[in-house]
Amino acid sequence: xxxxxxxxxxxxxxxxxxxxxxxxxxxxxxxxxxxxxxxxxxxxxxxxxxxxxxxxxxxxxxxxxxxxxxxxxxxxxxxxxxxxxxxxxxxxxxxxxxxxxxxxxxxxxxxxxxxxxxxxxxxxxxxxxxxxxxxxxxxxxxxxxxxxxxxxxxxxxxxxxxxxxxxxxxxxxxxxxxxxxxxxxxxxxxxxxxxxxxxxxxxxxxxxxxxxxxxxxxxxxxxxxxxxxxxxxxxxxxxxxxxxxxxxxxxxxxxxxxxxxxxxxxxxxxxxxxxxxxxxxxx
Ligand code: F3S
Numbered sequence: 001x002x003x004x005x006x007x008x009x010x011x012x013x014x015x016x017x018x019x020x021x022x023x024x025x026x027x028x029x030x031x032x033x034x035x036x037x038x039x040x041x042x043x044x045x046x047x048x049x050x051x052x053x054x055x056x057x058x059x060x061x062x063x064x065x066x067x068x069x070x071x072x073x074x075x076x077x078x079x080x081x082x083x084x085x086x087x088x089x090x091x092x093x094x095x096x097x098x099x100x101x102x103x104x105x106x107x108x109x110x111x112x113x114x115x116x117x118x119x120x121x122x123x124x125x126x127x128x129x130x131x132x133x134x135x136x137x138x139x140x141x142x143x144x145x146x147x148x149x150x151x152x153x154x155x156x157x158x159x160x161x162x163x164x165x166x167x168x169x170x171x172x173x174x175x176x177x178x179x180x181x182x183x184x185x186x187x188x189x190x191x192x193x194x195x196x197x198x199x200x201x202x203x204x205x206x207x208x209x210x211x212x213x214x215x216x217x218x219x220x221x222x223x224x225x226x227x228x229x230x231x232x233x234x235x236x237x238x239x240x241x242x243x244x245x246x247x248x249x250x251x252x253x254x255x256x257x258x259x260x261x262x263x264x265x266x267x268x269x270x271x272x273x274x275x276x277x278x279x280x281x282x283x
Contacts, residue, residue, distance in 0.1 A: 001283050004211070005276050006203045006262035012196035014075040014098030015040050015265050021096040022072050026052050032069025034091070036082070037127060039074050040266035041219035044244065060085045070094055076127045077101045079134035101128060104163050104192045105135040111161035111188075112137040117154075119143055119187070121176050122165025126223055129165050146175040152183070160187045166194035167224035167265070169231065170201065196265065197224060204228050204262040208235035211260035213252055215240050217275055218264030225264025232262070245274045252283055259283065 011019070018039055025033050026049075033054045038046045046056065057063060057071065060082060070092035077097035078086070086093055108118050117139040122129040124142040133140050139158070143149050154160065162180070164173050170193055180187055208214045214236040218225020220243060233239040238256075242248050252259070259279055263272050 001256060002258045003276065003280050004207050004258065004260045005272070006200070006207055006260070008196070008200040008203050009217075009261065009263040010265070010267050010269055010272050012194070012200075012265040014100060014194075014196075017098070018072070018075040018096035019045060021094055022049055022054060025070060025072060025094065026054065029070055032066075034063070034066075034069060034071040036071055036073050036078055036086070037076070039072065039096075041222035041225075041264075042266045042268060043219065044271065045266075045268055060089075063089050063091070067091065073097050075101065077105065077131040078127070079131050081134060097131075098166070098194075100166055100192070100194045101131070104132050104166070107161070107163055107190055107192070108132055108135040108140075109137065112140070116159045116161045116188070117141070119160050119162040119180075120165065121162060121173055122168050123223060126165060128167075132163065132165070143176060143180075146172055146179055149176045149179040152180065152185075154180075154183075154185050156184050156186065158186065160185055162187050162189050163192045166192060167197045167227060168193055169227050170198055200224075200262070200265070201228065201231055204260075205231050205235055207260035207262065208232035208239065211236050211258045212256040213238040213240070213250070213258075214260045214262070215242060215248065215250075215275060215279070216262055216264070217242055217244075217267045217272060219243060219266050222264045222266050225267070228262055228264055232260075236260070242275070244271055245278055248275060248278065250279070250283070256283070 067090035075098040118136045216229045229241040
């Protein structure tokens with residue numbers, strides 16, 4: 001049986017940078033290190049950081065009375081309001097927002113300053129999208145899917161600038177734009193889907209289309225991993241979504257010749273290696 005591991009599996013550039021930033025801080029500061037939300041959607045990594053004294057802050061109120069130490073902003077970024085409040089705490093802010101996310105903040109800010117309405121294609125409750133939305137100076141709408149684009153009641157007299165959550169599915173993004181164009185909206189599209197996501201998704205789709213079984217490794221709350229799972233299951237009915245090797249209960253028929261493995265942006269290398277080694281040695 002052949003096993004193919006996707007080249008673009010695991011940590012992307014932005015997540016690597018954010019995680020390294022926290023480990024660097026542990027070396028430098030030793031104590032009073034906070035992250036605004038878990039630095040990545042991976043319990044193993046977050047657990048390791050916690051053991052080393054890093055505290056996860058879920059909301060700004062938890063910082064009441066704390067004015068010493070540093071807080072690391074994760075790769076998704078935060079809302080403008082949160083950033084302003086953090087600046088007032090007196091804590092040192094280490095901004096590990098991915099530069100690709102920062103670019104979207106800038107586009108949204110500049111375009112809305114020009115008087116354009118903003119459309120963000122992505123999941124409205126995702127912290128990255130909440131951050132992006134907060135940079136709009138005027139009218140802003142989140143469209144979560146092509147189905148929601150059908151329901152969009154905009155104004156054909158307005159000029160819209162449309163951006164995307166970095167991890168949005170590229171096919172659904174195209175579908176969403178087509179629908180909005182067909183309804184006659186005046187839209188300037190800036191495709192802000194991150195290349196890392198694009199490459200990961202295309203490669204996963206290619207592998208899944210020829211694999212008899214496909215394993216997607218990712219955190220339960222990692223949206224890019226869930227999207228990978230969605231893409232792979234459309235091409236391969238035996239697609240498994242796991243967080244770690246412990247979740248893998250493969251019962252493969254002897255006819256299985258090719259198993260593909262991919263992983264979301266927040267999956268550490270060692271977990272991918274473990275799964276890969278297990279599949280190679282046990283099947
Ligand atoms: Fe950045 Fe792309 Fe990763 S936006 S955090 S490099 S998925």
